[in-house]
Amino acid sequence: MIQDKNSSETYLLSETLEEAVRVSEITSRPLLLKGEPGTGKSLLAEYLAQKTNRPLFTWHVKSTSQAKEGLYFYDAVSRLNDSRFAEDTDKVRKIENYIRLGALGQAFDSPVSSVVLIDEIDKADIEFPNDLLLELDRMEFSIQETGRVVKAKVRPLTIITSNNEKELPAAFLRRCIFHYIDFPEPSFMSDIIKSHFPKIDTELLKRALEAFYVIRRMDDMKKKPGTSELLDWIQILVHMGADLSSEEKIPYLGALVKNEEDLRLFR
Structure with missing residues (x-):
């Protein structure tokens, strides 16, 4: 659940x-x-x-x-x-x-x-x-x-x-x-995600966190995604059975990026 x-x-x-x-x-x-x-x-x-x-x-x-x-x-x-x-x-x-x-x-x-x-x-x-x-x-x-x-x-x-x-x-x-x-460090954020999704695949969690913090470190981002956006994104990945290891682009980007200017950075 x-x-x-x-x-x-x-x-x-x-x-x-x-x-x-x-x-x-x-x-x-x-x-x-x-x-x-x-x-x-x-x-x-x-x-x-x-x-x-x-x-x-x-x-x-x-x-x-x-x-x-x-x-x-x-x-x-x-x-x-x-x-x-x-x-x-x-x-x-x-x-x-x-x-x-x-x-x-x-x-x-x-x-x-x-x-x-x-x-x-x-x-x-x-x-x-x-x-x-x-x-x-x-x-x-x-x-x-x-x-x-x-x-x-x-x-x-x-x-x-x-x-x-x-x-x-x-x-x-x-x-x-x-x-x-303070915004959670990756280790603490991992604990937060596990509290919401205790059965999440370890490799999926690792790759999702790596992608998330890469996005947050982008200097040109106007609206950096927060914890709420990350949890939404994780929920989608889990529900869709996503495999980030085979993805060339970040899937379901709309859960993380919330305005058109930021979206252009990825296009």
Whole structure:
């Protein structure tokens, strides 16, 4: 059976990343992860939640995201609809019935230790990280509409990812434990592939890795293939029963190369 390449069941934790997680837990500071797309930044949170049997709360940041959304939001639309159609007027009168906690809010409100993923924080406005400083420091916030204070019962493990689209503010960086996930060396990449494809032919694995790293070393490549592309390519090779030893050209190149300029290098 071929396992999902995005499954945390096949996640391999390097020694340096494992150390960074420990430091984050000891200091109770968020762990800020950077690295190439496809190096497993976001998947780490799911892996840690499953490994330690903790609930996972995920916040996928968008360009339009505001910091408050991760804490809570007031569902005014539902309240308006209920006021027009619902028979339960007592529910409509109580505004707390329409307060929905976001990922951070749910983690703070959780009675047990949890894992929070703030994914791709650099997609939002430059002030977005600074707007979370107080809440991440104190692990509490107030709901303006009701006056309720939500304070973390157990401090969650917070994983924050960034793809370096924007520089993050210095004040925010000071409050984080930082780790850069280096692109895997061939030996570690071999272990990653074997965790996904335990029955892969040794010779196929060897030749596939050789071809992959040759491509990554090409200076003119605009978009170098990453781990995700490699796993897709391996899946195709295994499924098609490919024999790279007899191939003059790299087969199924579309799994590795993702734009026309790079494709011209091979033609």
